[in-house]
Amino acid sequence: MIIIGEKLNGSIPSMGKAIAARDEARIKDLARKQTEAGANFLDVCASVTPDVEVETLKWMLDLVQGEVDTPICLDSPSPETLVKALPLCNKPGIINSISGEGNKIDLIFPLIADTKWGCIALLCDDRGIPQSVEQRMETFAMIMKRAEEFHIEPSRLYIDPLVVTLSSNESALTAFAECTRQVKAQYPDIHITSGASNVSFGLPVRKLINMSFMILAMGAGMDSAIVDPTNRDMLGIIYAANALLENDEYCLEYIGAYRDGVIGPPLEERKK
Numbered sequence: 263m264i265i266i267g268e269k270l271n272g273s274i275p276s277m278g279k280a281i282a283a284r285d286e287a288r289i290k291d292l293a294r295k296q297t298e299a300g301a302n303f304l305d306v307c308a309s310v311t312p313d314v315e316v317e318t319l320k321w322m323l324d325l326v327q328g329e330v331d332t333p334i335c336l337d338s339p340s341p342e343t344l345v346k347a348l349p350l351c352n353k354p355g356i357i358n359s360i361s362g363e364g365n366k367i368d369l370i371f372p373l374i375a376d377t378k379w380g381c382i383a384l385l386c387d388d389r390g391i392p393q394s395v396e397q398r399m400e401t402f403a404m405i406m407k408r409a410e411e412f413h414i415e416p417s418r419l420y421i422d423p424l425v426v427t428l429s430s431n432e433s434a435l436t437a438f439a440e441c442t443r444q445v446k447a448q449y450p451d452i453h454i455t456s457g458a459s460n461v462s463f464g465l466p467v468r469k470l471i472n473m474s475f476m477i478l479a480m481g482a483g484m485d486s487a488i489v490d491p492t493n494r495d496m497l498g499i500i501y502a503a504n505a506l507l508e509n510d511e512y513c514l515e516y517i518g519a520y521r522d523g524v525i526g527p528p529l530e531e532r533k534k
């Protein structure tokens with residue numbers, strides 16, 4: 263599994279406050295903790311008004327990259343911001359995100375065409391959040407046509423079929439899983455990613471829904487996730503599912519994650 267650490271996101275209230283207060287220690291601490299927990303990329307999202315977004319991202323990126331070598335997953339709703347922030351990264355990471363909306367592809371694909379950057383592509387377009395598998399797969403076909411034009415290999419793309427809310431849409435997981443299977447059948451080297459937590463809005467004990475989503479989506483072929491890597495329960499079921507899906511010979515990664523304290527019972531209990 264390719265783990266994208268979600269914590270450096272200004273839309274999380276505590277992180278929004280830390281960004282507003284220019285709390286350098288908090289940013290550095292979360293960069294380090296997520297890296298130590300095994301994050302392969304660190305999502306960095308300022309979630310501030312467009313007029314100060316690039317300068318805020320620059321401040322965050324300098325702190326994160328001064329603390330750890332983990333590549334960045336650059337997260338902004340604005341393609342113009344992504345274009346300006348990409349040169350601030352020390353090494354290739356992942357652009358989060360493009361979609362079929364507006365001019366996103368036209369701005370981002372030429373920029374990353376001849377680089378090692380990856381790119382998350384959401385399966386939505388100007389029609390908004392798609393409800394059906396068919397609508398998402400139409401967007402997918404369009405994105406792949408454009409990717410081919412720019413010679414962007416499937417292995418650099420992370421398709422996000424979009425997670426909707428289960429309490430208002432009973433096919434939230436089943437439609438996601440069907441898209442995942444169809445995308446993987448067409449392009450075995452492509453990655454599938456998502457942030458799982460949208461699925462559980464409005465429901466009690468959200469973590470049960472989030473973790474069940476994760477396992478079922480992995481069963482359908484999802485091989486990346488935007489999660490909190492310091493969440494030991496979530497990481498535990500990810501390592502367990504990975505082994506059960508034949509992606510972890512002799513369970514070595516599962517055992518290693520337990521040994522390193524990344525998964526398992528709460529740390530206090532282990533010390534007893």
Ligand code: THG
Pocket residue numbers: 268269271274337358359382422425456457458459460488490493496
């Ligand atoms: N797809 C793509 N990008 C995305 C999302 C997606 N970026 C933003 C978002 N969705 C994913 N990021 C977050 C970040 C934080 C939280 C949820 C989604 C969040 N975190 C809790 C907190 O920090 O309090 C902790 C959760 C936990 O402990 O497990 O709510 O879907 N392409």
